[in-house]
Amino acid sequence: MATEEAESKKVPTRPSRSATPRNKSAAAGAKEPAELLNQDDALEAALERADSGSAHGELVRIPLEGPRNPDALDERRRSDVNEWGRSEHMREIARRIYNPVYKHWFRVEWEGLEKIPEGGALLVANHAGAIPSDAPVIMHGLETELDRAVYGLADNFFRTIPVVGTIWNRLGGLPAHPDNAYRLLREQDQLVLVFPEGTKGPSKTYSERYQLRRFGRGGFVEIAMRAGVPVVPIAVVGAEESMPTMFRVPSIAKALGVPYLPITANMLVAGPLGLVSYFPSKFKLKVLDPVYFDVPADRERYSRSRVMDESEAIRDRIQAALYAMLRERRSVWFG
Amino acid sequence: MPNTPVAPTRLARRATDAVNIDPDGPRRRVLVTGLGTFWGGRVAQALEANPAVEIIVGLDTTEPTVELERTEYVRVDANYSILSRIVSATRVDTIIHTFLVMDPTQMSQRSMHEINVIGTMNLFAAASAASSTVRSVIVKSSTVVYGCAPEDPVWFTESTPRSRPAREPIERSLEAVEGYVRDFAEDNPHVNVALLRFSNVIGAELETPLTRLLQLPVVPSIFGFDPRFQFVHEDDVIKSILFAFDNDLPGVFNVAGDGLLPWSEVADLCGKRTVALPPIATGLLTSPLRRLGFLDLPEEYEGLLKFGRGVDNHRLKNFGFLYEHTSTEAVEAFIRAVRLRKVVGENEPSYRYERDVEQFFRHSPAVRKDRRQA
Numbered sequence: 001m002a003t004e005e006a007e008s009k010k011v012p013t014r015p016s017r018s019a020t021p022r023n024k025s026a027a028a029g030a031k032e033p034a035e036l037l038n039q040d041d042a043l044e045a046a047l048e049r050a051d052s053g054s055a056h057g058e059l060v061r062i063p064l065e066g067p068r069n070p071d072a073l074d075e076r077r078r079s080d081v082n083e084w085g086r087s088e089h090m091r092e093i094a095r096r097i098y099n100p101v102y103k104h105w106f107r108v109e110w111e112g113l114e115k116i117p118e119g120g121a122l123l124v125a126n127h128a129g130a131i132p133s134d135a136p137v138i139m140h141g142l143e144t145e146l147d148r149a150v151y152g153l154a155d156n157f158f159r160t161i162p163v164v165g166t167i168w169n170r171l172g173g174l175p176a177h178p179d180n181a182y183r184l185l186r187e188q189d190q191l192v193l194v195f196p197e198g199t200k201g202p203s204k205t206y207s208e209r210y211q212l213r214r215f216g217r218g219g220f221v222e223i224a225m226r227a228g229v230p231v232v233p234i235a236v237v238g239a240e241e242s243m244p245t246m247f248r249v250p251s252i253a254k255a256l257g258v259p260y261l262p263i264t265a266n267m268l269v270a271g272p273l274g275l276v277s278y279f280p281s282k283f284k285l286k287v288l289d290p291v292y293f294d295v296p297a298d299r300e301r302y303s304r305s306r307v308m309d310e311s312e313a314i315r316d317r318i319q320a321a322l323y324a325m326l327r328e329r330r331s332v333w334f335g
Numbered sequence: 336m337p338n339t340p341v342a343p344t345r346l347a348r349r350a351t352d353a354v355n356i357d358p359d360g361p362r363r364r365v366l367v368t369g370l371g372t373f374w375g376g377r378v379a380q381a382l383e384a385n386p387a388v389e390i391i392v393g394l395d396t397t398e399p400t401v402e403l404e405r406t407e408y409v410r411v412d413a414n415y416s417i418l419s420r421i422v423s424a425t426r427v428d429t430i431i432h433t434f435l436v437m438d439p440t441q442m443s444q445r446s447m448h449e450i451n452v453i454g455t456m457n458l459f460a461a462a463s464a465a466s467s468t469v470r471s472v473i474v475k476s477s478t479v480v481y482g483c484a485p486e487d488p489v490w491f492t493e494s495t496p497r498s499r500p501a502r503e504p505i506e507r508s509l510e511a512v513e514g515y516v517r518d519f520a521e522d523n524p525h526v527n528v529a530l531l532r533f534s535n536v537i538g539a540e541l542e543t544p545l546t547r548l549l550q551l552p553v554v555p556s557i558f559g560f561d562p563r564f565q566f567v568h569e570d571d572v573i574k575s576i577l578f579a580f581d582n583d584l585p586g587v588f589n590v591a592g593d594g595l596l597p598w599s600e601v602a603d604l605c606g607k608r609t610v611a612l613p614p615i616a617t618g619l620l621t622s623p624l625r626r627l628g629f630l631d632l633p634e635e636y637e638g639l640l641k642f643g644r645g646v647d648n649h650r651l652k653n654f655g656f657l658y659e660h661t662s663t664e665a666v667e668a669f670i671r672a673v674r675l676r677k678v679v680g681e682n683e684p685s686y687r688y689e690r691d692v693e694q695f696f697r698h699s700p701a702v703r704k705d706r707r708q709a
Binding site for chain 2: 076077078079081083084085156157159160161162163164165166174175177178179180183
């Protein structure tokens with residue numbers, strides 16, 4: 001009975017302040033149920049009540065969960081699919097299949113890998129190729145070279161395709177929702193990869209190669225600021241030539257309900273097989289210096305102009321790095 | 336310990352131990368809606384064990400299905416037209432609103448609307464009357480209100496808006512209910528309003544569309560999709576309602592166990608194989624099965640079987656609530672109960688509500704009121 005009493009007494013322990021800001025900021029950022037959530041006085045009162053409970057007896061403080069390891073799984077589980085849908089087992093299979101492609105087909109070379117910080121970081125890269133080849137290269141590369149998981153945020157469209165969507169999710173892909181990025185970066189210190197160009201990058205034609213598109217509305221900067229992590233820009237050379245889009249067929253794309261429908265050089269050469277085969281262009285990736293924002297994390301809003309300026313500056317740096325790398329490149333196939 | 340099923344009474348005792356009851360303080364007068372339902376009955380049972388609760392009034396259209404000691408049962412019609420009279424006559428200070436239909440397969444759309452929307456409307460009309468003594472309201476809602484779409488985040492927090500407008504009747508119905516809750520909270524700042532949103536509830540006793548799916552010979556899934564599901568154990572549901580009651584929690588709270596399980600793994604835990612339904616025109620294929628009664632798959636589950644849904648349970652945890660079960664443990668508790676039922680059959684408790692007997696126990700001078708202390 002004694003243990004039960006002790007157990008019951010720790011129920012109203014007051015949570016430490018550090019554990020609540022996330023919910024507070026979420027509450028303040030709310031649109032719809034804000035009225036209910038914003039009963040701040042009532043919330044304070046409840047905290048007080050919970051606190052006054054502590055005055056009555058010896059309270060055992062429950063250690064609040066720190067950054068949790070998403071890979072730590074309940075031993076009762078039957079599969080190793082973690083809370084994000086990523087499966088280490090599936091990753092392992094994918095690594096085994098993809099490694100020859102990475103090493104011998106694309107012959108990937110990295111520069112500046114040591115610049116990737118220890119904790120959480122938002123990786124930002126240029127996006128290219130009709131079916132982009134850069135995402136798997138970056139994810140596989142960092143996983144094998146640094147032994148760190150990378151979560152890729154992508155268009156929700158992926159999630160609606162049967163089989164592909166599920167495999168993509170098991171391999172570490174997630175819908176690009178700010179909440180997903182925040183939780184991964186802020187609470188779990190993970191590496192998160194985004195392509196701020198979105199589908200505008202891969203849908204551009206070969207004649208526009210290595211010309212960065214608009215970086216969305218700078219949402220990635222805002223996420224990094226809120227999560228208090230640096231943005232690490234990565235310039236990728238090679239993806240453009242691995243599956244170049246010759247022209248687009250918007251009318252069929254619309255009829256099929258897909259974001260874009262490219263006719264690629266691969267298709268012209270290999271027919272339908274071209275959908276799944278890349279040209280063996282030489283991949284070179286350069287990690288640029290991380291960008292730290294000296295703003296407090298967990299704010300509801302950040303200055304729009306500041307966000308846009310930072311976003312534009314990062315875009316310019318990737319663009320400049322791309323031009324520098326292209327100046328040095330002698331051959332598309334041999335680097 | 337988390338594996339042993341907790342009897343409701345024990346649960347209640349533990350929950351009440353947690354608060355520091357002032358023996359001379361005011362005792363609470365509680366109104367529970369949906370007394371005849373699984374939730375209302377169990378909440379009332381747990382409240383009876385709480386000495387800080389002076390009276391419990393239970394409303395429902397049907398008689399209670401669990402044995403109650405001192406709860407007063409009032410039969411009402413589905414939309415509570417006499418509610419304001421009950422509230423003013425009993426001078427209750429707390430309303431626990433559990434009478435919301437979450438399972439649309441069990442009744443027509445019209446009666447669901449009648450119970451959920453009109454019932455809640457009348458309840459809040461009564462609670463906000465000028466003479467109302469209500470100071471605390473707890474509403475049992477569902478994470479169904481977040482909807483289910485490919486744009487969804489992996490975890491919904493209490494303030495994440497839903498990605499697409501509500502289309503299914505149950506979603507629209509609960510949205511309307513939450514609208515009344517918000518309006519009431521805004522108009523009555525002196526009333527503490529807690530809105531608890533429960534994710535997929537599973538456990539030893541409760542029957543839902545999901546538990547029915549998991550008891551089919553093969554579990555339906557949608558080809559190419561393996562969505563992740565979150566579960567909450569039925570005991571944790573009761574525990575969280577009592578926790579909100581004891582601590583007067585304000586605001587919206589998600590209630591869901593830790594962890595998300597792929598649907599294939601849920602089926603595997605239950606020892607079942609899955610059978611894939613085609614990903615397009617799923618409704619077209621399943622509707623004849625549904626009409627013939629072979630398959631009990633409400634339309635909103637098609638979305639769920641594609642994209643799943645996860646909710647963030649940190650807000651409630653930050654107030655000190657401890658879950659007894661993770662999602663996996665909740666499913667395991669369910670499957671253990673299913674195995675037992677397979678052997679011993681439906682072991683329904685033989686309780687039947689008899690008005691005269693209950694009246695005797697509550698109001699006859701022959702019954703010693705202090706018998707529970709003895």
